[in-house]
Amino acid sequence: MEVEPSTSTSKDDDKRVSGNLPPSRSLLGEPPKPRDSGSPFFEEFDVGISEYISKGLPPIHAIIKQRFTDFLVREVNLDGEVVRIKSLAKPSSETKKTIESTEESAAASNAAVVKDSNIETPAENESDALPTKDEEGPWPERFNNVLNDFLSEPVIEELKKMFLEGPEPPFVSDSGWAGRPAKDEGASAAEAAEEPETKVEASDARGGKRGKRGRDRGRGRGRGGGRGGGAGKREDTRRVLSDPIESKESRTNFHKAIRELFDGKLESETDSKSNYGGGNNRIVVKWAKQGGNGGRRQGERNAYPPYIHFTLQKVNRDTQDALGHLSRMLKTGVRDLSVAGTKDKRAVTVQRVSLKRNGKTVEDVWNMINNVPGRRTIEEAVTQRGERGVRIADLNYRKASLELGMLKGNVFAITLRNVQVDPLDTIDKALESVKNRGFINYYGMQRFGTASVPTHAIGLALLQSDWHKAVDLILQHRPGEHPEVAEARDAWLIENDLEKALELMPRRVVAERCILESYKKQKGDTRNAMGALSTIPRNLRLMYIHAYQSYVWNAVVSERIKSFGFDKPVVGDIVFDKPPDKELADEDVDGLLDEPMPEETGDSKRSRKPWEPPRIKTLAEEDLDKYSIFDIIMPLPGKDISYPGGALGERYRKFLEADGLDPDNWVRKQKEYSLSGSYRKVLHKPKDLTWSVVRYTDPDVPLAQSDEDELLGVEPPVLDENGKFVALQVQFELGTAAYATMALREITKTETSAAYQSTLTMSSEDQAFRGTAGSKQVEDSMETS
Numbered sequence: 001m002e003v004e005p006s007t008s009t010s011k012d013d014d015k016r017v018s019g020n021l022p023p024s025r026s027l028l029g030e031p032p033k034p035r036d037s038g039s040p041f042f043e044e045f046d047v048g049i050s051e052y053i054s055k056g057l058p059p060i061h062a063i064i065k066q067r068f069t070d071f072l073v074r075e076v077n078l079d080g081e082v083v084r085i086k087s088l089a090k091p092s093s094e095t096k097k098t099i100e101s102t103e104e105s106a107a108a109s110n111a112a113v114v115k116d117s118n119i120e121t122p123a124e125n126e127s128d129a130l131p132t133k134d135e136e137g138p139w140p141e142r143f144n145n146v147l148n149d150f151l152s153e154p155v156i157e158e159l160k161k162m163f164l165e166g167p168e169p170p171f172v173s174d175s176g177w178a179g180r181p182a183k184d185e186g187a188s189a190a191e192a193a194e195e196p197e198t199k200v201e202a203s204d205a206r207g208g209k210r211g212k213r214g215r216d217r218g219r220g221r222g223r224g225g226g227r228g229g230g231a232g233k234r235e236d237t238r239r240v241l242s243d244p245i246e247s248k249e250s251r252t253n254f255h256k257a258i259r260e261l262f263d264g265k266l267e268s269e270t271d272s273k274s275n276y277g278g279g280n281n282r283i284v285v286k287w288a289k290q291g292g293n294g295g296r297r298q299g300e301r302n303a304y305p306p307y308i309h310f311t312l313q314k315v316n317r318d319t320q321d322a323l324g325h326l327s328r329m330l331k332t333g334v335r336d337l338s339v340a341g342t343k344d345k346r347a348v349t350v351q352r353v354s355l356k357r358n359g360k361t362v363e364d365v366w367n368m369i370n371n372v373p374g375r376r377t378i379e380e381a382v383t384q385r386g387e388r389g390v391r392i393a394d395l396n397y398r399k400a401s402l403e404l405g406m407l408k409g410n411v412f413a414i415t416l417r418n419v420q421v422d423p424l425d426t427i428d429k430a431l432e433s434v435k436n437r438g439f440i441n442y443y444g445m446q447r448f449g450t451a452s453v454p455t456h457a458i459g460l461a462l463l464q465s466d467w468h469k470a471v472d473l474i475l476q477h478r479p480g481e482h483p484e485v486a487e488a489r490d491a492w493l494i495e496n497d498l499e500k501a502l503e504l505m506p507r508r509v510v511a512e513r514c515i516l517e518s519y520k521k522q523k524g525d526t527r528n529a530m531g532a533l534s535t536i537p538r539n540l541r542l543m544y545i546h547a548y549q550s551y552v553w554n555a556v557v558s559e560r561i562k563s564f565g566f567d568k569p570v571v572g573d574i575v576f577d578k579p580p581d582k583e584l585a586d587e588d589v590d591g592l593l594d595e596p597m598p599e600e601t602g603d604s605k606r607s608r609k610p611w612e613p614p615r616i617k618t619l620a621e622e623d624l625d626k627y628s629i630f631d632i633i634m635p636l637p638g639k640d641i642s643y644p645g646g647a648l649g650e651r652y653r654k655f656l657e658a659d660g661l662d663p664d665n666w667v668r669k670q671k672e673y674s675l676s677g678s679y680r681k682v683l684h685k686p687k688d689l690t691w692s693v694v695r696y697t698d699p700d701v702p703l704a705q706s707d708e709d710e711l712l713g714v715e716p717p718v719l720d721e722n723g724k725f726v727a728l729q730v731q732f733e734l735g736t737a738a739y740a741t742m743a744l745r746e747i748t749k750t751e752t753s754a755a756y757q758s759t760l761t762m763s764s765e766d767q768a769f770r771g772t773a774g775s776k777q778v779e780d781s782m783e784t785s
Helices: 011-020 023-028 102-110 141-147 153-165 248-261 293-303 319-330 362-370 378-383 426-437 455-463 467-475 483-493 498-504 510-522 529-534 538-564 582-586 602-607 621-626 646-658 707-712 740-748 754-763 765-769 775-779
Strands: 061-063 071-076 266-270 283-287 307-315 337-339 348-356 390-398 409-420 574-578 615-618 633-636 678-681 687-696 725-734
Touching: 023 538, 023 646, 061 754, 141 153, 141 248, 153 283, 153 378, 248 266, 248 283, 307 319, 307 362, 319 337, 319 348, 319 362, 319 390, 362 390, 409 687, 409 740, 409 765, 426 687, 426 740, 455 467, 455 538, 467 483, 467 510, 467 529, 483 498, 483 510, 498 510, 510 529, 538 633, 538 646, 574 633, 725 740, 754 765
Parallel strands: 071 348
Antiparallel strands: 061 409, 071 409, 266 283, 307 348, 307 390, 337 348, 409 725, 574 615, 633 678, 687 725
């Protein structure tokens, strides 16, 4: 039985969310099921999502993303390889490195349309000199076996402790909690943002007085962040003194063992201090100086390629939020980090990230992100989960950065819980339909936000140049928000206390903080709304207007399916006359705009070829048998695009005119709001779709495992054949612009909005059995780590 969303919120909230929707919402009509009058959240129908391919099948009631590990996402790179974490070990610049040729580096500039061979997951041998899982971590048992011939057990333990602490001596003055320099402590919202427009100069990470610690509870506070970047700045007095070794041959062999076991990272010398006793029979072991080897290591630090690529696994974090966290830990600007594509928040996702290293080595980056030395030792870093839902691995040097579009897609492993359906074979029929006929390629609910203020409503205000309305929408109350955020909004909206609002607003609430900080700088009673909006990171502002494009696209595509079906092309449909690249014939060109991507640096802007609009063909009667429904594309409104003929073209005009926009004029005085159009396939067919039905009882027990947990040796999920509840596990690959939740929507015929799914989770029958599987399995769950 389907569970309806809660009706506990007020009708005022309902009026507010309805009032926030664009005027064109009235053209969508009324949803098949009456809207819950008490819900403060918008639903799929409100953003143009209404049709199905397999409409004749009954719904499959199931819960999406009940747990983080119920939604595993792994990036597929341009070589078609699935990105996975291969090793948790600390990297070494002295092991074999993959450095591309000049030609490969140049190829990276055409990220959106050119296959680039230098973006790859690291080869298996890139950490071949490092301890791996099979070698039992950073201190394998063979170390003990060799050292037992020379040292007593206490001395071996002392040596192990020093080695696992890493090359820098640990901080002791603050019990492992680093003070934050003034620049970082008082960072503006834009500097904490998830966007690469942010600029935080690396030099600001050193020196300076500590700023006042406000009530900044954002997870990005970065306590202790950034250690490991100041190598060699503190004197290392750590020494391990061996037991007396009488034989000269044994001493020689010991020196050799230290050199070979630790790959030159530790050095040994004969003790010349008589106060230790034992004459010259003792040997001192210490960390080798980083400037040793005749200065070679310092020279190589500057000789490595300018970028470091690494694999990022994040848990329950936005991609851009995770990048903001990484930038604070690395004491660099978010602009120096880039990715090929963004990933879901409520999920466990794996993708490659590039860093403009600015002199950092792979060792530096690994240390800083893992807080080594500082809060953790090397051993702790490779035997415990990554802090704050972030794990990096498989680091290597590269000549070029990643750019948006440098991926083929994503592989999903999804678990749907508490599946209820009658008859049971509906599951197979629904999945066979998606496998063979695909699903409507809607923009999913993530595109429009999860709060009562949809992002496309803000985007419309920006396109209308209604700056005050855009600000009001961004700062508006949102039911169900975290109490500290709600309190901050009250301080501004009710008490009109700007200082208090800024004090309370967490850094992670980026747009709101940017506006309030701008108002504070403006002083006086006159508020420059446009100027305040311009302080929001550019990527976030563009996200708002792109959300409006997506809303119009969804609405017109629903009209296309409703009026003309989904089996074949019809007169007036549009297709690529000649795709600019073979890969674009198979994938969407959504997002390929005629302006530089907001994440791009100056170098990539200069090197990337200008995007030219593809040639579009409007189908006539004689063309219909030459194309299939999978060739049909629809435009996102903007300049330099072609609209379909007939009623669908008119539908675009009606939507835009209802919202006060001129369909023929997308040029704005503020250039960044001059909207560029693009195209998107109407249907999308997943690759390699497989599924299985399993049973479970305790909803707290994971049914799938992340790469990190597998390498940490966490017990894999144990399925309960006699479980009380049914789960459906689905695996498939999607192209770069497709939404997995829209594939799941086609399978289940269930509302996918976060608010609705949260309600299903809270009222699900399996919640009564939480914790019944035993403490060990629950402790292994990521949600409790």
